[in-house]
Amino acid sequence: MTKPQTYFVKTFGCQMNVYDSERMSELLTAEGMRAVDNSDDADLVVLNTCHIREKAAEKVYSDIGRLKASKRPSGVKPMVAVAGCVAQAEGEEIVRRAPAVDVVVGPQAYHRLPEMLAQAAEARAVDTDMPLESKFAVLPRRAKQSGPSAFLTVQEGCDKFCTFCVVPYTRGAEVSRPAEDVIAEARMLVEGGARELTLLGQNVNAFNGSGVGFAQLIREIAAIEGLARLRYTTSHPRDMDDDLIAVHAEVPELMPYLHLPVQSGSSRILKRMNRAHTAESYLATIEKLRAARPDIALSGDFIVGFPGETEADFEDTLSIVRAVGYAQAYSFKYSSRPGTPAAGMDGHLDEEVKSERLARLQALIVEQAFAFNRATVGRRVEVLMERQGKKPGQLIGKSPYLQSVHVMAPGLAIGDLVEVELLSAGPNSLEGALIQKAAA
Ligand code: 5AD
Ligand code: SF4
DSSP: OOOOSEEEEEEOSSHHHHHHHHHHHHHHHHTTOEEOSSGGGOSEEEEEEOOSSHHHHHHHHHHHHHHHHOOOTTSOOOEEEEEHHHHHHHHHHHHHHOTTOOEEEOTTSGGGHHHHHHHHTTSOEEEOOOOSSOHHHHSOOOOSOOOSEEEEEOEEOOSOOOTTOOHHHHTOSOEEOOHHHHHHHHHHHHHTTOSEEEEEOTTGGGOEETTEEHHHHHHHHHTSTTOOEEEEEOOOGGGOOHHHHHHHHHOTTBOSEEEOOOBOSOHHHHHHTTOSOOHHHHHHHHHHHHHHSTTOEEEEEEEESOTTOOHHHHHHHHHHHHHHOOSEEEEEEOOOOTTSGGGGOSOOOOHHHHHHHHHHHHHHHHHHHHHHHHHHTTOEEEEEEEEEOSSTTEEEEEOTTOOEEEEEOTTOOTTOEEEEEEEEEOSSEEEEEEEEEOOO
């Protein structure tokens, strides 16, 4: 097999995968390959996969089949590399079900992708090791260019072992990068044009990088000259300590928006989920956050139909959603994952019950998101312009509350941070009018 000249990385799942895909792209570009815009034109397709729910995992196999049946104009079949969490969890099964796959590489081993591709010219290469030495120590320095908003992985893995979740098995134990490495990468991204950084981790607020805690990391990154906005995701309610809550009051660069998954409003189900918090303790944390930062907007994740969930438990979930009033929320039907404790529990629910509960929860969430957007109409907010809109002269940016705002702004460019008056709201986005160009 000849060395691929072009590549395409397809990303499934969470923002950590988005970050990993960027790093893999940097590696492939450094090898002299050229990025193309779609899988049909690429000599090499990297599928950066997600294992969190069954549906996400199954998509991978249909993609592999389709790609391996396709041909490039030269008559050559594309190389396919499976990366990410399906590769980690199902390495052997991939090889069995899809023998044509060239490379299988787990999330902790992708720094080896170039050498594995070279190896794959002879025979399929598989690496799902979780080496003690972090890939971050081996990856080349971050490419110095970025858009206005960039992701930065600071922590990976999870020690919480929620009974439904594969992450502790696919991403391994909680590991933080050294704070000085993270700060250096943040500087690099800001010098390369980022105005906003989102610090990423499966349990980002459990960060402890060579003695520096997460609150302190935020203070230090926020102080970087030229950085206008800072966000972080995903957090576990148990790790929202008082120092971190205080940072929300203290650091103006930290945006008033927090994704804080609760999963269920029933403390009985939370116990079965091994979440190490109750509905009451979660609400108490929200109260403290609101005392620190009264305008903070909240987002969450919910699972409906966990084994043993009764109608009363589900109604507790609806109640907690009403009590919090989310700006956004993500909800999922429980999906039984092989090897997790919940898979072996009693009381698995029928698909119809799960679907019906999901529909009720999603109706409430959509209503709340729309209400949140409507409540911001008439306000002046700063918007960071991120991309072109459909209409000529229109830009789309993000408010501090992570709302998408459409603005007619012919003189402006992507990356500008401007003051906008919010004029009208839809369920997913708002229209705004430019007030003035904020001092940079
Ligand atoms: N089934 C359904 N949803 C799940 N999540 C994690 N594991 C499962 C599962 N087995 C959801 C949780 C988590 C989000 C990333 O995905 O809500 O916060
Ligand atoms: Fe999964 Fe729970 Fe860890 Fe989040 S905290 S990654 S849901 S085990």
